[in-house]
Amino acid sequence: MLIELKDVNKTYQGAQPLHVLKGINLSIEKGEFVSIMGSSGSGKSTLLNILGILDNYDSGEYRIDGKLIWDLSETKAAEYRNKMIGFIFQSYNLIGFKTAVENVELPLFYQGVSRHKRHEMAMEYLDKLGLAQWAGHYPNEMSGGQKQRVAIARALITKPDIILADEPTGALDSRTSVEIMDLLKELNEKEKMTIIVVTHESGVANYTNKIIHIKDGVIGQIEENSRHDATAFGSENGMLK
Amino acid sequence: MRFDIDRLKEIIDTLARNRSRTLLTGFGIFWGIFMLLLMLGAGDGLKTILNKNFEGFTSNAVIVGAAPTSKPYGGFKRDRQWEMDLSDIEAIKSLVQEADVVTPMYSDWRNEVSFGGRSYSANLKGLDYEYSKVETPEMLYGRWLNEVDCKQERKVCVLGKRVWENIFPDGSDPCGKYLKIKDMQYQIIGVDGRSSNISINGNSNEAVVTPAPLMDKLLQKGGKFEIMCFTVKEGGESKVLQDKVKSILARRHTIDPEDKHAIMVLDTKKLFSIVDNLFKGVNILVLLVGLGTLLAGAIGVSNIMMVTVKERTTEIGIRRAIGATPNMILSQIITESVGLTVISGMFGILVSVGLLGLVGKIVSANPEIGPVSFQIGFWTALGVLSLLAVLGILAGLAPAIRAMNIKPVDAMREE
Known part of the structure; x- marks a missing residue:
C-alpha cells in the first residue's frame, strides 16, 4: 500500500470552526491512476494539501510507503515533498523569470544536484515531453499546454513516488486537456507512475482507472473505472467539457 | 549556506x-x-x-620663554624683563630628570646678511647642535650644525629656505661660500628647507642659524638668552617637566611662583x-x-x-x-x-x-x-x-x- 489514510480529520479553526475532513479512510496502491472527485467545498483541496504534505491534519494517520506523515518539521516536510511527491497545478505555477529548463531543474537544485547533472536531466525530461526546443523559453512565451508539460517535467524529474495533479486541465482548452490527460495516462501505463488527479470534471476523472468521490468531507462511492465509461455527474457522455 | x-x-x-x-x-x-x-x-x-x-617639530618638545614679570616680587617691581643664562641650563640638567635635550636659543632680529651683492634681512639664531632634536631640519643642501661646529665656535651658518631663495635666486648650492653677517664672514654649510609654520622667535625659513657659543661671544650676550628648548625623556611627563622648570627658573631669577606671565611655556604635545x-x-x-x-x-x-x-x-x-x-x-x-x-x-x-x-x-x-x-x-x-x-x-x-x-x-x- 503506497498511500494509506486512516480516519483523517481536519478542522479549520476560526470564528466558526469548519470541520472539513470528517474521518477519511483511503488506500492507494503503487501504480494506480486515481482521481479524487468532488464539488467545491467538498474537502478535496484540503485532502490534496494533506496528501501533498502541504498541510497538517488534526487526527488520524497518513502513511506514504509505510512512513508516518505526522508532526513533521518544515524542513523534513520540504525534503519529503521534494523526494516523494511531484506536483502539477491548475495554474502551472512555473517561475516566470526562469526559462523552461531552469524551472524543471529547480527541484534538483534544492536537492543539491550539480549544475551540469541537473541541466542534463532537465533536458532529458523536456525532450521526453517534446519540449526540447523550448528549453530556453520563458513561461510567458509558451502556450498553456506547453506550460503544463513543463510543469509535468518538473514534477517527474525527482522520480517521485506520487504525482499529485490539482485540476491539471482547469486552465486548458478541451483539445489540450485531452493531450495532457493522455500524457498522464501514458505515464501511468508505461512508467507505472502512481498518479492522483483532483478534479471536479467527470470527463477528466473518466481518464483514470478509479474514481474516488468525496462529498462533505467524507469519502463516498469508489468507482472502478477500468472501462472508462463513467458518467458520474451525468455530464454529456463523459467527454471532456 | x-x-x-x-x-x-x-x-x-x-x-x-x-x-x-x-x-x-x-x-x-x-x-x-x-x-x-x-x-x-x-x-x-x-x-x-x-x-x-x-612639520619637523617633535611632539614632545617644550619651549620656555622669558617675558616681563606681571607681579612685583622679592623687591623687584613688576614688568621686569629677565633673561635666562647658561647656568640655568646646568641647573635644570642636573635637577630635572625628565629633560632630555636642554638647549638655549639666542636670537638677534633683522640682520642684514649679504653675498655677492645680494642682501636679505634675516633673523640670526644661535643654536646648539642638539636643537635638531627639537626641530628636525630638512636639508636641501649640505648639513646642519654638528658638535664640533659648536665646541670650536666655528664661523659657519645654515640658511633658512627663504634666505637662500633671496640670496641665491638661481637655486644654486651655496655650501662653501661665505655669507657676510655684521661685517664678518660665515661659511655656509647647508640650507634648511623645512616649511613649518610654527615660529619660535621668527620662522626658521627666515633664519640664519649659527653655533650658539659663537653668537654668545660675538654679540656679547654674556651667556644670556630668552628662550630655552627641551625635549621630554621617553616615559617622562611633559607637565612634570614644565612645573619643575618653572619653579627652578622662578627661584633662580626671583620671580613670584604665582606669576603666570613671566615664564611662557609652549608645549608641542598640547598643540x-x-x-x-x-x-x-x-x-x-x-x-x-x-x-x-x-x-x-x-x-x-x-x-x-x-x-x-x-x-x-x-x-x-x-x-x-x-x-x-x-x-x-x-x-x-x-x-x-x-x-x-x-x-x-x-x-x-x-x-x-x-x-x-x-x-x-x-x-x-x-x-x-x-x-x-x-x-x-x-x-x-x-x-x-x-x-x-x-x-x-x-x-x-x-x-x-x-x-x-x-x-x-x-x-x-x-x-
Missing part, C-alpha cells in the same frame, strides 16, 4: 527583474558609503595639511593634541552623518525587500512546494539583500576612492601645500565592506523571516 554560481545567478536574476527599483534602492547605499568615505578622506587630508604646519582632538571631533561628526545616511539606505533596502517578498509570495510558495526548506528561502532572501548592499556599496567605494584620488592630485599640485593624500586607508575600505555585509544581513533579516513563514499552500491559491 553554500555560495556558488547558482546562488549568484539567482541574485542577479531577481535583482535584474525590477531594474529601476533595484537601482534606486542601491543608490541609497551607494550614497551613504560615498558620503562617508568622501568625508573621512577629506578629514584625513585636511588633518595632513594642518599638521604640515608643525598636537589640539589638532588631534579637533579631528577626532570631525571624525565623530563624519561617522555620525555618514553612518546615518548609510542606515537610511539600509532601511530602504529592507523596505524594498519586504515589498519584494510580498510580491513573490506565490513564487516562494512554489519553491517551498517543490522542496525548498525554510532555511533555503531565508538564505536566498538574505543573500539577495547582502548582494544588493555590497554591490551598491562597492560602487560607492570605487567612486569615492576615485574622487579622493583626484582631489589629492589637484591639492598636491599646489606648491604651497605640497603632496597631500586624501585617500582612505585600505583597512578603512575593508572595514566599510564588512560593515556593508552586516548591514545587508540586518536589512534582509525581517523580509527573510517573513518569506520563511510563507506556507507552500499559498502557492496553490489562485493568483
Whole structure:
C-alpha cells in the first residue's frame, strides 16, 4: 500500500470552526491512476494539501510507503515533498523569470544536484515531453499546454513516488486537456507512475482507472473505472467539457 | 549556506527583474558609503595639511620663554624683563630628570646678511647642535650644525629656505661660500628647507642659524638668552617637566611662583593634541552623518525587500512546494539583500576612492601645500565592506523571516 489514510480529520479553526475532513479512510496502491472527485467545498483541496504534505491534519494517520506523515518539521516536510511527491497545478505555477529548463531543474537544485547533472536531466525530461526546443523559453512565451508539460517535467524529474495533479486541465482548452490527460495516462501505463488527479470534471476523472468521490468531507462511492465509461455527474457522455 | 554560481545567478536574476527599483534602492547605499568615505578622506587630508604646519617639530618638545614679570616680587617691581643664562641650563640638567635635550636659543632680529651683492634681512639664531632634536631640519643642501661646529665656535651658518631663495635666486648650492653677517664672514654649510609654520622667535625659513657659543661671544650676550628648548625623556611627563622648570627658573631669577606671565611655556604635545582632538571631533561628526545616511539606505533596502517578498509570495510558495526548506528561502532572501548592499556599496567605494584620488592630485599640485593624500586607508575600505555585509544581513533579516513563514499552500491559491 503506497498511500494509506486512516480516519483523517481536519478542522479549520476560526470564528466558526469548519470541520472539513470528517474521518477519511483511503488506500492507494503503487501504480494506480486515481482521481479524487468532488464539488467545491467538498474537502478535496484540503485532502490534496494533506496528501501533498502541504498541510497538517488534526487526527488520524497518513502513511506514504509505510512512513508516518505526522508532526513533521518544515524542513523534513520540504525534503519529503521534494523526494516523494511531484506536483502539477491548475495554474502551472512555473517561475516566470526562469526559462523552461531552469524551472524543471529547480527541484534538483534544492536537492543539491550539480549544475551540469541537473541541466542534463532537465533536458532529458523536456525532450521526453517534446519540449526540447523550448528549453530556453520563458513561461510567458509558451502556450498553456506547453506550460503544463513543463510543469509535468518538473514534477517527474525527482522520480517521485506520487504525482499529485490539482485540476491539471482547469486552465486548458478541451483539445489540450485531452493531450495532457493522455500524457498522464501514458505515464501511468508505461512508467507505472502512481498518479492522483483532483478534479471536479467527470470527463477528466473518466481518464483514470478509479474514481474516488468525496462529498462533505467524507469519502463516498469508489468507482472502478477500468472501462472508462463513467458518467458520474451525468455530464454529456463523459467527454471532456 | 553554500555560495556558488547558482546562488549568484539567482541574485542577479531577481535583482535584474525590477531594474529601476533595484537601482534606486542601491543608490541609497551607494550614497551613504560615498558620503562617508568622501568625508573621512577629506578629514584625513585636511588633518595632513594642518599638521604640515608643525612639520619637523617633535611632539614632545617644550619651549620656555622669558617675558616681563606681571607681579612685583622679592623687591623687584613688576614688568621686569629677565633673561635666562647658561647656568640655568646646568641647573635644570642636573635637577630635572625628565629633560632630555636642554638647549638655549639666542636670537638677534633683522640682520642684514649679504653675498655677492645680494642682501636679505634675516633673523640670526644661535643654536646648539642638539636643537635638531627639537626641530628636525630638512636639508636641501649640505648639513646642519654638528658638535664640533659648536665646541670650536666655528664661523659657519645654515640658511633658512627663504634666505637662500633671496640670496641665491638661481637655486644654486651655496655650501662653501661665505655669507657676510655684521661685517664678518660665515661659511655656509647647508640650507634648511623645512616649511613649518610654527615660529619660535621668527620662522626658521627666515633664519640664519649659527653655533650658539659663537653668537654668545660675538654679540656679547654674556651667556644670556630668552628662550630655552627641551625635549621630554621617553616615559617622562611633559607637565612634570614644565612645573619643575618653572619653579627652578622662578627661584633662580626671583620671580613670584604665582606669576603666570613671566615664564611662557609652549608645549608641542598640547598643540598636537589640539589638532588631534579637533579631528577626532570631525571624525565623530563624519561617522555620525555618514553612518546615518548609510542606515537610511539600509532601511530602504529592507523596505524594498519586504515589498519584494510580498510580491513573490506565490513564487516562494512554489519553491517551498517543490522542496525548498525554510532555511533555503531565508538564505536566498538574505543573500539577495547582502548582494544588493555590497554591490551598491562597492560602487560607492570605487567612486569615492576615485574622487579622493583626484582631489589629492589637484591639492598636491599646489606648491604651497605640497603632496597631500586624501585617500582612505585600505583597512578603512575593508572595514566599510564588512560593515556593508552586516548591514545587508540586518536589512534582509525581517523580509527573510517573513518569506520563511510563507506556507507552500499559498502557492496553490489562485493568483
